[in-house]
């Protein structure tokens with residue numbers, strides 16, 4: 001699949017027709033967005049699910065207020081990480097009993113990488129190198145660097161370029177590599193990596209792989225178990241619409257789940273937590289990747305987003321996402337041709353996630369001017385304007401209107417105002 005399978009809309013009326021015919025159009029009603037907003041940042045923080053406020057209210061008023069401590073059992077609180085894990089597994093092709101929802105992506109990476117290195121140290125102690133993308137989300141790199149330092153056992157984190165990953169590690173896969181940690185879709189450029197072929201290249205080199213699915217879970221079809229991957233982590237607050245800071249997930253292949261424990265061996269990962277034994281005994285299976293008490297309100301609200309993602313046909317989501325990004329790219333190239341705008345997202349469908357990123361030397365100020373008009377994307381250094389394409393609540397007309405607004409902002413230098421140069425703590 002490398003070329004558009006639809007005829008591109010020629011004008012706004014064409015976009016309106018495509019929106020009216022869109023088989024996913026009713027999913028927009030599952031979300032609440034301000035009517036004067038085009039939201040292109042669902043790759044960073046997904047939109048609010050329709051029932052979120054009511055569900056949080058129900059947990060607070062009924063389950064906490066009335067049920068009190070009984071709700072750990074009667075409202076299923078204690079099982080929420082596993083209950084939600086099953087729902088995530090349905091979205092990422094994980095298989096039953098393979099996933100729990102808990103902690104943050106960064107913390108889950110620490111757990112997964114520690115367990116993977118321990119397994120490798122038992123089988124191949126000479127392997128002391130961890131490879132990860134130079135352009136990986138920085139927290140993943142920092143966590144690996146922190147873990148290597150903590151272990152103080154000669155581990156070294158080596159950064160590799162995206163092209164080296166796509167080529168199957170011809171220059172960097174040596175017999176000292178223990179582990180490769182890869183983000184499935186580059187957070188800045190939107191480059192998508194092929195999970196099955198990359199996983200086999202890593203396994204052929206004798207290393208293990210952890211996939212970070214933050215930018216792909218809920219955005220495209222994933223067959224984790226089928227790809228032969230070892231472990232995966234990811235968040236629920238982007239394309240899974242779990243809410244700000246909603247808990248992350250961790251998936252471990254069935255074959256590896258019981259081989260080792262992870263180092264954050266808290267009581268929630270114990271085989272019998274309420275025996276209150278002074279000795280740690282890991283639970284069988286994926287539950288051993290839990291650590292401690294979780295935020296129940298966050299988990300309960302995140303479940304709504306997972307239920308929506310389980311209802312949709314992920315192939316249809318992917319098809320519309322590619323149609324939206326094709327349109328975005330075509331319009332950027334035709335309507336913004338007079339400006340120094342460069343596309344950084346790959347054109348090939350097989351290498352494109354669910355976002356379009358472009359650069360412009362004044363990227364920050366341009367994004368600020370767009371946001372002032374209620375068109376919300378975001379900005380990442382250096383010079384990158386990111387536009388997340390979330391097929392469940394975005395349409396073709398939204399893409400058309402966004403590029404028209406960009407054209408106006410560029411043609412009329414609307415970005416060139418002092419107010420658009422001021423940066424907040426979060427861009």
Ligand SMILES: Cc1ncc(COP(=O)(O)O)c(C=O)c1O
Nearest residue numbers: 104105106137139183187212214
């Ligand atoms: C690819 C990727 N990995 C890891 C993280 C870090 O996630 P958290 O802050 O939940 O630990 C993010 C956050 O956006 C991300 O995009």
